[in-house]
Amino acid sequence: MSLVQRSNGRPYAKLASNLFAIFCGTCMWLCIATLVLLLWNIFSHGWGRVSFDFISSPPSIIFPEKSGIRPALGGSIYLIGLTALFSVPIGVGTAIYLEEYAPNNRWRTLVQTNIANLAGVPSIVYGILGLGLFVRALNLGVSLVAGALTLTLVILPIIILSAQEALRAVPHSIRTASHALGATRWQTIWHQVLPAALPGMLTGVILALSRALGEAAPLVAIGAATYIRNVPSNMFTDEFGALPLQIYNWTDHSDKDFHVAAAGAIVILLTVLISMNALAIVLRYRFSKRIQW
Amino acid sequence: MPANLEANLHLTDVLPHAADELSALAQKVATKAVDFFYGDHQALHGISLGMPIHRVTALIGPSGCGKSTFLRCLNRMNDMIEDTVVRGEILLDGEDIYRRGADVVELRKRVGMVFQKSNPFPKSIFENVAYGPRVAGIRDRGVLNEIVERSLKQAALWDEVQNRLRDSALQLSGGQQQRLCIARALATGPEVLLMDEPASALDPKSTAAIEDLIFELKETYTIVIVTHNMQQAARVSDQTAFFFEGQLIEVGATNELFTNPREKQTEDYITGRFG
Structure with a gap:
């Protein structure tokens, strides 16, 4: 009932x-x-x-079974290193300015909204910008530097947003306490805020770099090589390849055996990506163990 | 009402003495007609208050009366809040701390602050206390050790932590954390100590420890304390100022103000009729 x-x-x-x-x-x-x-x-x-030979040999146009990924892997590693070098200081600097210094006015809101929007812009658009700006206007040519700068454009909004998030997570009372002890703004940021925000920032940076590692479209747009025999030795002049481009090139091939090589390259790419993510987790854990709220 | 009369007579016998003693002392901090604005909202109206040297001044009043805002003017912590304006003069040893070219960093070394919620840095006990001297440029290990030990002793915390200076400050209990924050404030060698409800989040035992500490510290420092707890104000302070709706209603020697308030509003507040 x-x-x-x-x-x-x-x-x-x-x-x-x-x-x-x-x-x-x-x-x-x-x-x-x-x-x-x-x-x-x-x-x-x-x-x-996947074998040592696969990683250490250059690709071949004729023999898929002898093809390797050495130039592409080398290119990718250089590319990510340079991208990190460009994007981390600029991204973290921007985040610190926006969170710790910028007055809370309309101008800041405008910048903030635009950064959030830029994070959603398709990477091919940045590729075209990179072609016009870095390759042609700044005359850097199709070089590692031009490629890294283009990838920097792609991931900069992600780095800025995640670094801001990490800075915002630091309790305000820490800043107040530091200022009350006669610390300057710079000392407060350097000694208190940054160490506390570091784990969050690192995670964001590594995830953004993982994204850059997997990007093919912006590199195609600036004209990076899809087939290359050598690891670039000069970052300003030499042509360069990258893993996603090598994979793209092989999957486009009519010979089915090249598709197998592409699958092998994907395994390597995924391994690198997973290792980077694992590193992010380990670093976050180690740093946050030192700092417990 | 003979009983009342008798009480009054008794008070007049004792109290002018306390008031005279206070007014005879030099004023470490003095404010003159201080107005304070958060944007369009005026939070303080013409506050003039002198805080005698080596004495405890308690600021009491209901929530939102402006006592914390006033306290934060004394070391310019309100500078960190956007869109605020201070008018009037705030003198530390006779010098206006808001004068053009005044060094805020230097001011905050001379005027230390302890907050309502203990806010130790997520670092070791040692590093918490050494932070102030470090940012002031002291590098010498021996000097730092000495400062840390002296400050922790002054804050009555040394015996409890001397064997675990490398441990995280966040492992300490609430009362210990607050005493650590006091030690941290003392380490910069301040002359004035501002305390914003330092014991409001603590249990009675820790509160008593903090109050004993305040009593000892006033030998060396000039203390200004904001408190919601009337008994606490009566216990620890020499002078009490009652704030209401951004105005300074009454100020006087603590025992005088609590036993024989001049203003009706003060009497209503301290007898618990409102607030």
Whole structure:
């Protein structure tokens, strides 16, 4: 009797609740299944191809089984190193200015909104900007520096936003306490705020660099080499390749054996990406162990 | 009402003495007609208050009466809040701290502050206390050790932490953290100590420890304390100032103000009729 009365008002409430839970669960499993399928597909094709020779040999136009990724991997590593060199100081500096110095006015809001919007701009657009600005106007040519500067444009908004987030997470009472002890603004930022924000910043930086590592479109746009025999030795003049470009080049090939090489290169790319993410987690853990609120 | 009369007679017998003693002392900090604005909102109206040297001045009043705002004017912590304006004069040893070219960093070394919520840095106990001297440019290890030990002793914390100076300050209990914050404020060698409800988040035992400490510290420092706790104000302070709606309603020797307030509003507040 009481049961009937209670369910009278919303007879389908419990059913709707269960259906919704099932729907959400299905979505999650779809995601996982897709990911597993993708990884299985790549690893089953490419794993057999991964070897020391594969990593240390240059690619070949004619022999897929002799092809390696040395120039592409080398190019990618240089590219990420340079990108980090350009993007981290600029990104962290911008974040510190916006969070710690900029007065809270309309101008700041405008800049803030624009940075958030820039994070959503497709990377190919930055590629075209990089082609016009770095390759041509600044006459850097299709070089590692031009490529790294272009990738810097791509990931700068992400680095700024994540660094701001990390700075905002530092309790305000720490800044107040530091100022009350006669510390200058710079001393407060350097001795208190930055060490506390470092774990969060590092995570953001590494995730942004992972994104840069996987980018092909902006590099294609500035005209980076999809086929190259050597690791670049001069960052201002030499042509360069990158792993995503090598993969793109091989998957486009008519010879099916090159697709296997592409799968092998993807395995390497994924390994590097996962290692970078693992590093982010380890660093965050180690730094946050030192700083406990 | 003979009983009342008798009480009054008794008070007049004792109290002018306390008031005379206070007014005879030099004023370490003095404000003259201080107005304070948060944007369009005026939070303080013409506050003139002298704080005698080596004495404790308590600022009391209901929430939002401006006592904390006033306290934060004394070491210019309000500078950090955007869109605020201070008018009038605030004198430290006779010099206006808001004068053009005044060094805020130097001021804050001379006027230390302890906050309502203890806010130790997420660093070791040692580093917390050494931070002030360090940012002031002291590098010498021996000197730093000495300052840290002396400050922790002054804050009655040395015995509890001397064997664990390298431990994180955040492992200390709430009361210990607050005494650490006091030690940290003392380490810069201030002349004035501002305390913003330093014991409001602590248990009775820690509160008593802080109050004993204040009593000892006033030998060396001039202390200004904001408190919600009337008994605390009565226990620790020599002079009490009652704030209400941004005005300084009454100021006097503590025992005088609590036993024989001149203003009706003060009496209503200290007898618990409002606030």
